Amino acid sequence: MDYQTIIVEEKNAVGYLTFNRPKQLNSFNETMHQEVSKVMKSWAKDSKIRAVVISAEGRGFCAGQDLNDRVVDPNADAPDLGLSIEKYYNPLIKLITDMPKPVLCAVNGVAAGAGANIALACDIVLAAKSASFIQAFCRLGLVPDSGGTWFLPRLVGRAQAMGLAMLGDKVSAEQALQLGMIWQVVEDDQLKAEAEKMAEHLAKQPTYGLSLIKKAIHAAADNNLDEQLILERDLQRLAGRSSDYKEGVQAFMQKRTPQYTGC
Amino acid sequence: MDYLKSSLAAPGVVLIELNRPEKRNALNNATLKELADHLQQLDVDSSVKAVVITGNPQCFAAGADLNELAQLDVVSIQQDQRPLLWKGIDEFSKPLIMAVNGYALGAGFELALHGDMIVAGENAQFALPEIGLGMLPGAGGTQRLARLVGQQLAMRWAMTGEMVSATTALQHGISSQVCPSGLTVQYALELATKIAAQAPLAIRAIKQSLKSIHEVTLSQGLKLERQHFVWLAATQDRQEGIQAFLEKRKPEFRGV
Numbered sequence: 001m002d003y004q005t006i007i008v009e010e011k012n013a014v015g016y017l018t019f020n021r022p023k024q025l026n027s028f029n030e031t032m033h034q035e036v037s038k039v040m041k042s043w044a045k046d047s048k049i050r051a052v053v054i055s056a057e058g059r060g061f062c063a064g065q066d067l068n069d070r071v072v073d074p075n076a077d078a079p080d081l082g083l084s085i086e087k088y089y090n091p092l093i094k095l096i097t098d099m100p101k102p103v104l105c106a107v108n109g110v111a112a113g114a115g116a117n118i119a120l121a122c123d124i125v126l127a128a129k130s131a132s133f134i135q136a137f138c139r140l141g142l143v144p145d146s147g148g149t150w151f152l153p154r155l156v157g158r159a160q161a162m163g164l165a166m167l168g169d170k171v172s173a174e175q176a177l178q179l180g181m182i183w184q185v186v187e188d189d190q191l192k193a194e195a196e197k198m199a200e201h202l203a204k205q206p207t208y209g210l211s212l213i214k215k216a217i218h219a220a221a222d223n224n225l226d227e228q229l230i231l232e233r234d235l236q237r238l239a240g241r242s243s244d245y246k247e248g249v250q251a252f253m254q255k256r257t258p259q260y261t262g263c
Numbered sequence: 264m265d266y267l268k269s270s271l272a273a274p275g276v277v278l279i280e281l282n283r284p285e286k287r288n289a290l291n292n293a294t295l296k297e298l299a300d301h302l303q304q305l306d307v308d309s310s311v312k313a314v315v316i317t318g319n320p321q322c323f324a325a326g327a328d329l330n331e332l333a334q335l336d337v338v339s340i341q342q343d344q345r346p347l348l349w350k351g352i353d354e355f356s357k358p359l360i361m362a363v364n365g366y367a368l369g370a371g372f373e374l375a376l377h378g379d380m381i382v383a384g385e386n387a388q389f390a391l392p393e394i395g396l397g398m399l400p401g402a403g404g405t406q407r408l409a410r411l412v413g414q415q416l417a418m419r420w421a422m423t424g425e426m427v428s429a430t431t432a433l434q435h436g437i438s439s440q441v442c443p444s445g446l447t448v449q450y451a452l453e454l455a456t457k458i459a460a461q462a463p464l465a466i467r468a469i470k471q472s473l474k475s476i477h478e479v480t481l482s483q484g485l486k487l488e489r490q491h492f493v494w495l496a497a498t499q500d501r502q503e504g505i506q507a508f509l510e511k512r513k514p515e516f517r518g519v
Contacts (some may be wrong), residue, residue, distance in 0.1 A: 234443045 022058025064113025324371030
C-alpha cells in the first residue's frame, strides 16, 4: 500500500505510523488525515498488531494543521474551523484513545498546535531531548483543539494548563517531563530505538488486559470513585476470563516466562 | 423456532436470543410472531419467573424487515397482524428485561422499550431512523419514548433519527444500567435471577401497578396500588415474607 503523506510499517506485532511531510513539519492536510485514519482503523481491528508507534520524519514531529489550507481572505465570510475538527481531528483523537492496544508516541522535534495534542492523546509519550511542545493556538485567537483542553488539565493540573494554553510558550522535552505531560525523555539519537524497544515489549504483553487498563484510566477522568470501583470490578471480571490471565498465573506457578497471545 | 433461541439460563429465568444474525436481527413478521407466541407460552408456565431478551454482541435488532414493509399498501397495512403481536408482547405479565448490545434501531428500539427494564452494554446505540424512510415509528416508539425522556428529546430523536449512546440513554432513563458489553447478558440474567427469587404475586402486582402509570391519573393509580396492596394481604407469600424477616431468615416464596 502506497501512501503520500505517511510511512507505514508492521514489524514484530508493532504498527509504525510515521508522519512524512517533513518539509511542512508534518502538518496535516486532508490526504494525511485520510491516510492516518485508514491505517489506525485497520490496526484497531487487526489482532496481529499489538502496539502502535506514532512518530515523524525530519526535524519536527507535527505542526498541527497545515495553514496553507486555511488562507484567510479578510473580505470573505469567517471560515468554519469547527468543520475540519468535526471531520478529521476529533475522529483522529478518538481513534487513538479508543485503540484497544497501547499507542506510543515518539516526539522527535517540535509538536505544535494539534500536533502537540495528538501526542498527548497517546498512551505513552517518549520525547527526544531536543523536542518541544507548543500550544500555539492562543497566538492566533484560537482554542487548543484535538483534546488539548481536556488532556492538559488532567496531565499537568489546571494552573499549568492555563499557563500553557494562554501563553503558548514553547515547552522543552525536559520541562514537559517535569510537568508530568510525558513519560520519558531520551537522547535524540536513541529515540527510535527506545520507542521500538518499548513497543516490542508491550506487543508481547497481555494486550487485552492492557486495553482494559487504558479504558479504566480514561473512564476515571469522568467517573467518581463509586462508579470507578464498579467499572474496575466489571473489567477485572472480563480480564479474569482472558486466556492471557490463565497463562500468566500458570507461568508464575511453573516459574517460567509467560507466552501471551493478547486475548 | 427459526428465529429465536430460548433456554433456561437460571432457575426460573428464561433467556431468549434473537437469532437472525445475517439480517442483523431485523424483526420480520415471523420473528415477531415467534416472540409473541413464545412469551405467551412462558406467561402461563408457572416455573418461569422472569424473561431476558437479547440479540447478539453487535446487534440487538436493527429494525423491521424493510422488504416486508415495502409490500404493504394502505389497505394491507390496516389488516396487518403486527399491532396484535406487539400487543401480545406488551401484555406479558412477568418481568421482562432487555439486554441490549449494539444496535437497537427502529422496531429494535421499540422492542427494547417493551421491556420493563433495559440493561445496556456500553456499545449500545438506540435510534428511531424511520423518519429517514419517510415513515414514523409504528410500534409505540413515539409514545413510550416520550413518556420516558419527555417531549423535547423524543421529538428530536424521532425527527432526526440521531443515534443515542448507552451513556445518554442511561442519563435520560431509557435504561437502568450500563455495563461493559461483554457482561450485559450476564448482568441482565443476574437481575432477572434476583427478581425471580421474589414473591411472584407481589412482582406481578408491582408490574401491573407501574405499567398503569401512563394509563390512569395519579389518584386512580393510587387506588389501584391500594387494591393490589390489600389483595396481596391475602397471600401466603406475604405472611412468609414478614415472618422470615422477623425470624431473621431467608423467605421461601411459593407464589401463593
